[in-house]
Amino acid sequence: MKVIVVENYDEVSQEASQLVEEKVKGNGELVLGLATGSTPLGLYENLIDGHKTRNISYENVKTINLDEYLGLEKTHPASYNAFMYETLFKHVDVNLDQTYIPNGVPESAEEECARYEEVIDSIGPVGLQILGIGTNGHIGFNEPGTDPESLTHVVELNASTREDNARFFDSLDEVPTHAITMGIKSILKSEQIILMASGKSKADAIKTLLDSKENVNPDFPASYLWTHNDVTLIVDKDAYSQV
């Protein structure tokens, strides 16, 4: 794992956007794996800026997201489908038919998971996957205890994850209890992974991650990133402060 420590959130976003733009410029047909949440917002702003001011095109890029809440329609403002449209897709020239996010209201969640894993394999491999990290070490919505062999699956969200994400909803009660997420094995199929972390709230998770190299274990799902040969952690001083 390559570790890049920078001053602050803006620099985390800057480092990540440079890596993404280099890939997009070098390979117009990139499959780009995307995350939601607060961490990648600055990255997405920079990518929009690069598109508008430096003509970087996403016309031939396919995107695939990590996860979606079960029970939320695409039109729900807190759905990850809506999040991606509002924060990135509507501002760049990506072809919406080439953006993939699980369906949060499938007839059968099990069938949707199998379909999504087939999508990953048919358009993949993901050339570059962006990840954030949960305070409990989750990647995607792979909560502690997740099998490292897991493919896309339904997960029951931990209480801490629902509390962390309640800020996107009117109340904690409205946060869905379940989600569909790429599994750990699905994520590790990516050719290159960038893990972004910023702020004091992530300091314990980053310390645990960096201490877990010799102790990769399901209690801290992000530890499985040590089994991949091309991971770059971009972290600011606050998130690195416990290391």
Ligand code: F6R
């Ligand atoms: C988002 C995702 C999650 C987040 C993580 C950190 O698609 O899969 O793993 O990356 O919960 O969230 P933020 O960035 O909001 O702290």
